[in-house]
Amino acid sequence: MGTTWSLRFDNPRMLPLAAVRAAVEGALGVVVAQMSHWEQDSDISRINRAPARSRHVLPKEFAEVMRCAASWAAASGGAIDPTVGPLVACWGFGPSADESGLPSAQALAAARSQVGWQRLAFDAAEGSLTQPGGVALDLSGIAKGFAVDHGTQALRALGLADFLFEIGGELRGVGRRPGGQPWQVQVDTGLAAAQRIALADMAVATSGDRWHQRAHEGKRWSHTIDPRTGEPVAHALASVTVLHAQCMEADALATVLTVLGPDEGWDFAEQHGVAALFVSHGNPSPTMRATSDWPAQARS
Template sequence: MRAGAGYAAVRPPRAADASTVQDLSGRTMGTLWSLRLDNPRMLALEAVRECVERCFDRVIAQMSTWESGSDICRYNRAPAGSTHELAPEFFQVLDCAWHWASASEGAFDLTVGPLIGLWGFGAQARPAALPTAQALESARRQVGWQRLSFDRDAATIHQPGGIALDLSGIAKGFAVDHACAALQAMGLSDFLLEVGGELRASGRRPDGSAWRVQVETAEGLGTAVALHGDMSIATSGDRWHRHGHDGQHWSHTIDPLSGLPVQHGLAGVSVLHRECMQADALATLLTVLGPEEGMAFARKHEVAALFVTRLADGALRQQATARWVDVATARA
């Protein structure tokens, strides 16, 4: 679930010297995860690790296009006319993806997988090369979230034939939310969890201050953000996954409407939201839209977003929505 949504180098700063602050880390979904927690009850760290990894494994089993036996891969191989029941987690992610696909008129499209593979990214990646016009048109004909028949009441999805779901622009954020809920159910209330740059904070540090992170929205440009209360942040941009061929270079973020990698001057965008799943999807969506359309969309939908645009002279311009300013400076 790596292609389709870039991630920033989001680094939790060193915590205050407190004997109850502990750290765990590991690998999942082709990237790294890390957890910093205040553990005053001294719960066994191995139990905490098992809790987190069990959540990640559940998301992989349902939504990973890299695992041939996952729910999403079985759906993508299914014959036309088949109907598929959705696990609760899969339903929740699909419902969110469907909402933003509709709201953005397809700038966020959960069927974009064929285009991602065509440009050399994701589980079905072709060799990195410029696709032919014929191949591009063929892939574009397979993309279109409107072709899906999603029954919310029955929690089912219909396969009309040839649809390949790809939730890489949202599933990693959901995995963070899913694991955070499990940690809270264990009795942990103060922690910071990251998966490949998608991050969610719960509660506060032992000294009562907010968890703080440094977000690299573009090369050489970092922004310190305090995550007050339960808050998530996700960043997407053009510097983390790129390909090149015959002197041409392109980003992993594909515009589902044109079928082409994004070509505007947006270097990166970060989104703050209570749910990491929402922040993840919105960061991807705004990256597709670009600096002007993305800013207009973020303002219309009251998204807390920070845009970094690369200007013609190479300089970087940073712009935030009013909602970003409100959320980033709030006190919980």
């Protein structure tokens, strides 16, 4: 997945560290084999190369991620779209990135014509989809969160009950720290006083424009692409952090809210009871706004 993972845990049963590492790497290997569009022989890459009108029954993990992505795509009017791959590549990101500079109008039009999650004819009950031809799935906005959840399941199956598991800055806290206190994480807001939150059987995911950007001829743009317009997001939002019981849901919602922006995203979060922290670019310093469901003890 092009990133790192870390684990902090209480180990009263003195499980061998090699067994713990093997459990995590085994779970992450399943996600990579199914959903990494960087791996040519993964399930997602084979679907992306598949001929038009071919039908594919997905592995159960892949199907679970697609159900979540399709659900939030429908709820948000397409602010998250698992077929956004051609647009991501067009703007210079991902394994098929066109890094020649700003995309031409013709290239953007061609990419837009390939995007649209409804074209997949995804059957949520059966866990199958149809490749209409030329559609490139990209689950970067949700798969890492699922990997956190999948690794969590593997650690619980091993017998661990108290741990903090992280992949690329997305975390899930299970149980308690040694001593009985909940796991604590710090949210980078860009402000002098960082937000500290407790992850008591909760997950946290952050999306924003401060980590992956491209620039060409004086124009700078974010890696977050709005599937509805085909353009990188251009609003004042710097980052969105979401708390949820499941990291997959937090990851997907952080993507949705980042695309929707500080106003539309705020309204969406309030309507759907999402615990979210919005940080916007400001002068002289960033501004921060928390939804009603954001923990009161974490408010500034």
